[in-house]
Amino acid sequence: MSKQRLYLKGNEALAYGALEAGLNAYFAYPITPSSEIPETLAKEFGNKKYPEYKFFLQAASELEAINMVLGAAAGGVRAMTATSSPGFSLKQEALSYGACMELPFLVVDICRAGPGLGNLGPEQSDYFQATKGGGHGDYRLIVLAPATVQEMALFPRIGFDLAFKYRNPALILGDAFTGQLKEDMEFPEFTHPKYDVSSWATTGAKGRAPHILNSLELDYQKHYQHIGKIFEKYKQIEANEVLFEDYLTQDAETVIVAFGIMARIAKGVVNKLRPKGVKVGLFRPITLWPFPKSPLKKLAAQGKRFLDLELNTGQMIQDVKLTVGNDVTVDFFGKWGGVVPTESEIESKLKRLEVFAV
Amino acid sequence: MSQATLKVKLGKLESLTDNPTHYCAGCEHGTLTRLIASAMDELGIREKTVMIDSVGCSVLAYNYFNCDHIVAAHGRAPAVAAGLKRVRPELTVFTVQGDGDAASIGLLELIYAAQRSTPITIFLVNNGIYGMTGGQMAPTTLVGQVTTTTPYGRDPLLTGTELDASKILAGIEGANYVKRASLVVAEIESHRGNVYTIKNLLDAKKSVENAFKVQALGGFAFVEFLSTCSVNWKMSVLDAKRFVQDHTIKKYPLGVYRDTFGVEKK
Numbered sequence: 001m002s003k004q005r006l007y008l009k010g011n012e013a014l015a016y017g018a019l020e021a022g023l024n025a026y027f028a029y030p031i032t033p034s035s036e037i038p039e040t041l042a043k044e045f046g047n048k049k050y051p052e053y054k055f056f057l058q059a060a061s062e063l064e065a066i067n068m069v070l071g072a073a074a075g076g077v078r079a080m081t082a083t084s085s086p087g088f089s090l091k092q093e094a095l096s097y098g099a100c101m102e103l104p105f106l107v108v109d110i111c112r113a114g115p116g117l118g119n120l121g122p123e124q125s126d127y128f129q130a131t132k133g134g135g136h137g138d139y140r141l142i143v144l145a146p147a148t149v150q151e152m153a154l155f156p157r158i159g160f161d162l163a164f165k166y167r168n169p170a171l172i173l174g175d176a177f178t179g180q181l182k183e184d185m186e187f188p189e190f191t192h193p194k195y196d197v198s199s200w201a202t203t204g205a206k207g208r209a210p211h212i213l214n215s216l217e218l219d220y221q222k223h224y225q226h227i228g229k230i231f232e233k234y235k236q237i238e239a240n241e242v243l244f245e246d247y248l249t250q251d252a253e254t255v256i257v258a259f260g261i262m263a264r265i266a267k268g269v270v271n272k273l274r275p276k277g278v279k280v281g282l283f284r285p286i287t288l289w290p291f292p293k294s295p296l297k298k299l300a301a302q303g304k305r306f307l308d309l310e311l312n313t314g315q316m317i318q319d320v321k322l323t324v325g326n327d328v329t330v331d332f333f334g335k336w337g338g339v340v341p342t343e344s345e346i347e348s349k350l351k352r353l354e355v356f357a358v
Numbered sequence: 359m360s361q362a363t364l365k366v367k368l369g370k371l372e373s374l375t376d377n378p379t380h381y382c383a384g385c386e387h388g389t390l391t392r393l394i395a396s397a398m399d400e401l402g403i404r405e406k407t408v409m410i411d412s413v414g415c416s417v418l419a420y421n422y423f424n425c426d427h428i429v430a431a432h433g434r435a436p437a438v439a440a441g442l443k444r445v446r447p448e449l450t451v452f453t454v455q456g457d458g459d460a461a462s463i464g465l466l467e468l469i470y471a472a473q474r475s476t477p478i479t480i481f482l483v484n485n486g487i488y489g490m491t492g493g494q495m496a497p498t499t500l501v502g503q504v505t506t507t508t509p510y511g512r513d514p515l516l517t518g519t520e521l522d523a524s525k526i527l528a529g530i531e532g533a534n535y536v537k538r539a540s541l542v543v544a545e546i547e548s549h550r551g552n553v554y555t556i557k558n559l560l561d562a563k564k565s566v567e568n569a570f571k572v573q574a575l576g577g578f579a580f581v582e583f584l585s586t587c588s589v590n591w592k593m594s595v596l597d598a599k600r601f602v603q604d605h606t607i608k609k610y611p612l613g614v615y616r617d618t619f620g621v622e623k624k
């Protein structure tokens with residue numbers, strides 16, 4: 001599928017992106033608005049174009065699906081599941097175990113409005129759950145936030161690479177908008193790297209000591225050391241794997257901070273206001289964890305003010321404020337409940353903040 | 359009485375480590391550990407076997423079985439086992455679950471592993487109680503039985519009657535091998551007074567071997583083993599074994615519930 005242009009829904013693009021990334025096993029449970037991912041992967045199962053794609057199964061529950069992912073990941077293969085917010089809550093148990101056992105696998109959350117059943121509209125309200133651990137205990141997921149259908153296709157590869165490089169679960173946090181959006185995109189050529197799993201995967205203890213993938217450690221000192229070791233690893237991820245987009249921030253006086261579909265809308269606002277001479281730019285975290293602290297800090301040090309835009313009541317703003325400190329102005333504008341703001345609503349907010357005159 | 363011999367490899371087993379187990383005196387978990395390891399040695403499968411350790415008294419099995427392990431969350435062992443087996447079909451994948459793990463919090467995972475004929479082996483230790491957490495009611499607890507959460511005896515009007523995992527699986531077409539055996543030695547009268555027979559253990563050993571054979575044939579295998587928990591039943595070891603013989607076995611009759619490959623007859 002090299003350099004092929006396609007017109008796809010975000011969810012379909014993500015499924016093809018996972019196949020292009022060498023997906024080995026997919027464990028499904030249907031939930032709107034993510035179901036095109038398992039549907040596409042069910043349709044493509046057996047396609048000779050993807051010789052590495054060996055197993056597809058619709059599980060009986062979100063829990064069964066994610067625990068099958070754990071088992072497959074323990075076998076050292078590229079395993080994945082996708083869900084949406086209510087299902088993502090159910091994934092938290094296994095994500096906690098997976099992080100502690102240092103298992104590499106990929107989970108996709110096509111975020112919809114919550115809490116509870118909420119509705120099928122887009123939200124970014126799983127930000128806390130995605131970036132702060134989410135399950136019990138102290139751990140982090142590597143979190144990627146795509147803003148375009150193109151990125152929906154590209155990020156599975158990045159997710160698998162990072163998951164295997166650091167032996168940690170990775171998450172793609174999309175939303176109902178990026179999942180359902182249909183647009184033109186291009187597939188690049190992927191080669192499938194062979195990850196070395198020989199030191200830990202449970203493939204049978206032939207000619208070696210047994211591999212034990214375990215989150216249980218009754219010796220407190222040993223568990224203290226194990227979690228300490230994982231957080232040393234997290235420091236490496238924070239130092240090396242930050243991804244972000246910096247758009248016209250150089251001379252900007254006001255920088256909009258937004259991720260995913262909100263960054264896309266914000267970019268439209270920036271493009272509209274720039275010709276009018278308004279010095280506004282966009283800073284888009286692509287990895288939500290590790291959060292791009294240093295580049296944001298740099299912008300703050302240049303004396304800029306910030307407007308944090310989110311499809312929730314204000315979650316990422318905590319990371320933004322923690323990063324830039326108390327002396328910097330950080331305003332917030334959010335919509336929730338499945339409601340998406342228009343460009344003009346964001347413009348009005350900037351006007352109210354006196355970023356520019358009417 | 360015929361001359362029965364228990365074919366268990368004596369001495370050091372390759373499939374066992376040198377670690378002493380944490381199991382309480384009289385607990386049949388140790389017996390099952392030995393039977394499984396013995397079968398693994400005899401079938402020559404240790405190097406391609408992965409055990410999924412489930413939450414309960416069997417959770418520390420990674421200290422005892424000399425093979426690869428994944429320690430699953432409470433109730434999820436069949437799902438983890440299925441995930442691994444599907445991507446590494448050359449492996450032998452098995453788990454030892456307790457009755458709380460398999461028949462309560464993990465009933466869905468158990469049923470669906472069976473329903474899809476997932477080629478894995480599940481051993482269920484049914485001692486009618488949550489042993490690891492200190493003796494609370496399990497779905498298998500006998501009506502009237504006293505536990506820490508049924509201090510006046512299990513009340514069927516409130517908590518229902520005993521859940522029979524083997525009977526549930528017996529009704530599932532995909533389950534290839536479903537059997538209830540016992541790890542509890544039985545007391546019998548003889549002309550020399552009361553003696554103990556290991557007849558149950560002979561059958562238990564055969565069940566373990568058959569359960570691995572069924573997996574090799576591509577089928578789902580499940581063996582439930584009646585066991586005691588004298589510590590949490592607050593009985594002597596011998597009284598606990600007698601309790602199984604006099605009461606438990608009546609509610610949970612031993613036998614082969616499904617055998618689609620006919621391995622029992624071979």
